[in-house]
Amino acid sequence: MRLLPPAPLLVPRKTTESCTIKGFKIPAKTMVLINAKPIEVDPICSENPNEFQPERFLDSRVDFKGQHFEMLPFGVCRRGCLGVNFVMPLIELALINLIFHFDWKLPLGHGTEDLDMEETIGITMHKKTHLGLKAISDSVFLLFLF
Structure with missing residues (x-):
């Protein structure tokens, strides 16, 4: 579910105030869709992210319920899948x-x-x-x- 999430786009959200993310200005009240797949295969979050290595999670404290960005199969925090x-x-x-x-x-x-x-x-x-x-x-x- 990390490498091939069935629904990579998380639930749309509307920004409450304007902000800048990586040089992109996002005005207030803008509808934002987050694609979780690039986050889950980001080399900053995990080593060799595109390789199937289930043993990487054996001794880690990664929680699949959305508290860690290494694995987001059910969305993030309170806005995750019920x-x-x-x-x-x-x-x-x-x-x-x-x-x-x-x-x-x-x-x-x-x-x-x-x-x-x-x-x-x-x-x-x-x-x-x-x-x-x-x-x-x-x-x-x-x-x-x-």
């Missing part, structure tokens, strides 16, 4: 079950060098070319299901 406490256990449970019960492979004839990481721009962000994976089931698990 459903974060509901959705995180669901995401964790779904991922745990998928990872535990299946081995994942790329389709025959495809390697990691063939993956297209280009994105499309819109209200939500998704890959230009969808990723196809082959799930190899754990037969013992499937026996217990039926």
Whole structure:
């Protein structure tokens, strides 16, 4: 969710007073949209930000609820997503079950060098070319299901 946020534009806000950010004057009462993706892949916020390294968060105090700019999947502070406490256990449970019960492979004839990481721009962000994976089931698990 850090490298490929589904909705990179945070909720629009209106400025209460005029300000200057990095040389740009923003008048009072201007509608502002913040794109969270450039913040999350900024080399100032984290080392090698474009590399998938989940272990970088193991010993850190980074909170995904919007208190740290290294990871903003649910927005920032009190203006963040209200459903974060509901959705995180669901995401964790779904991922745990998928990872535990299946081995994942790329389709025959495809390697990691063939993956297209280009994105499309819109209200939500998704890959230009969808990723196809082959799930190899754990037969013992499937026996217990039926």
